[in-house]
Amino acid sequence: MCFKITQVQENLMDVSTAPAQIDRAIIACVRHKRPVYIQLPADMVDAKVPSAPLSTALDFTLEHNDDQMERAAANAIVEKIHQSKQPFILVDAGASRYNIVTEVNDLVKVTGFPTATTPFGKGAVDETLRNFHGVYGTVGDHVFVDWVKNCDLVLYIGPFENNVNTYYFKTIPEASKTIRFEEDSVQISCANGEHNRWALHPGGLLRRVLTQLDGGALRQYVEYPKQLPNLPALLTSLPRVQKTDLLLQDTFWKRISGFFEPGDIIMTETGTPSTGGRDFVLPRQTTLINSGVWLSIGYMLGSSQGVALAQRDLVAEDSSRRGRTILFEGDGSFQMTAQELSTIIHKRLDMIIFLINNDGYTIERLVHGKDAIYNDIAPWRYLEAPSCFGAPNDGSYVTMTARASTWGELMEIISKDDFKYGSGLRMVEIMMERMDAPVILKRLLESYSASAS
Structure with a gap:
């Protein structure tokens, strides 16, 4: 089983090779951003291994692209860019997974081309840029699918194509007009159905493309398309x-965007948080983590524990670094993995949790069984959870809990400096109606239902 879901598999059978095997697995994990598998036999647990390799830092850099191949691909891409009359940049989750966020944002800035992300790719592009237009989808406040269909060039970066991330496969760009940047290759399609494919890492290729592009020589829109959404305007129009x-x-979800600050890592659990989070307007240098593939509820609480721990280690290494770990979690999801709160408290981690209490599985109620008992959950006293899981009351680790049903109550809580910038666990229970859901979610479910019928 592990062979099909991991990048590398190692079985530590020999003390002389075990260190190199472990290093090989770690390098593969970091380079490819995928799980690895290390098997440790029971009779090897106490075995001594050489310590000499610990004196040499691991090399996580990718192998350089073939220079001639990279030059040919870059020339073809630059030519396409210069010929284009209505270009579009679509950024997916691969941009962050392949560690090319810097190159992608430079491309967006240099070209000035209209840019959007997929739901899974949100957070990879600087949302303060004037040519960034939010999440590209078939439902929402401002849909511009028809405009994209008329584009003659789409730079599609880091695609993750599944039904959730592509609005039931309706937002995948037309192949004949698309340049696809994948983990280890780039593909340029032609109008005749043929395509050229180069085995290249997109980071090096994009850097070469950027050196060849002259922003001033790029074809400019006579009139920038007005039908594309303006994110700051969406907030001010509320x-x-x-x-x-x-x-x-x-x-x-739109209004809470004002709480975010540069450096924050924001996490949205599967359900109304993940869908509602598509409406966030994020500050510069903000990371958003959501679920765009398996939609396993309960994943984000444990994941946020790992993020908060990593944040603390990074701040210890660089005191100028800043940023908070902010989690949006549904009540049903919280009940799946609530025990991870004990780890957060045990490790004395700094975290802000907004727990959305809508009395059960709202998405499931919308799909089937509005009043069915299988969509109900036990009415936990959520704000007592930190105490239940061992939060000390001697001041050694601060825990703050509060509940809000109105905007006045919420603003009073989140406007306090000790909540915004304090340490420890800060947990707010957000009370919402059981059938209340983002309009975009309701439309999505209607769209999926229509596609399935």
Whole structure:
């Protein structure tokens, strides 16, 4: 089983080769951003191994592209870019997984081409750029699928094509107009159905493309397309909120964007948080982690524990680094892996948790069984969870808990400096109606239902 789901598999049978095997697995894990498998036999657990390899740092750099091949591919791409009259850049999760976020953002800046991400790719592009237009999809406040269909060139970076990430395969660009940048190759398709494919890592290729591009010589839009969404305008157009206004799914995710700051790592659990998070307007240098493939509920709480631990280690190495770990978790998902809260407390990690309490599995209610008991969950006293899992009351590790049903209550909580910038665990229970969901989610489910019928 492990062979099909991991990049490298190692069985540590010999003390003389075990260190090199472990190093090989770690390097593969970092380079390819995929799991690896190391098998440790029971009779090898206490075996002594040479320590000499520890004095040499591991090399995580990728092998250089073939220079001649890279030059040919770059020339072809630059030619396509210069010939294009209506170009578009679509960024998917591969941009972050392949460690090419810097190159991608440089491309977006240099070309000035209209740019969007997929749901899974959100957070990979600087959302403060004027030519960034949010998540590309078939539903939402501003749909521009028709405009993209008329584009003569799509630079498709790091594609992850599955039904969730492509709105049931409706947002995959037309192959004949697309240049695909994948983990270890680039493919340029032609109008006649043929395509050229080069075995190249996209990072080196994009750097060469950038050196060959002259931004001033690029074809400019006579009139920049006005039908593309303006993210800052979406926020400013929201109606003025009153203190007594209830917290509603369709506006909560946009408004909470004002709480984010550069350096934050924001995590959205499968369900209404993951879908609602597509409406976030993120500051510069912000990372968003969501689930765009398996949609396994409960994953994000344990994942956020790992992120918070990594954040602490990185800050210890670089005191100028800043950023918070912020998790949006549903009540049903929380009940799947709530025990991870004990690890967070045990490790004394700094984290902010917004727990969305909508009284059960809202997505499942929308799909089938609005009032069915199998979509109900036990009414936990969530704010007592930190105490239950061992949070100390002697001040050695600060825990803050609060509940909000209205915007006035929420703003009073999150505007306090000790909540925004304090240490320890800060947990807010967000009370919402059980059938309340982002409009985009309701439309998605309607679209999926129509496609399946």
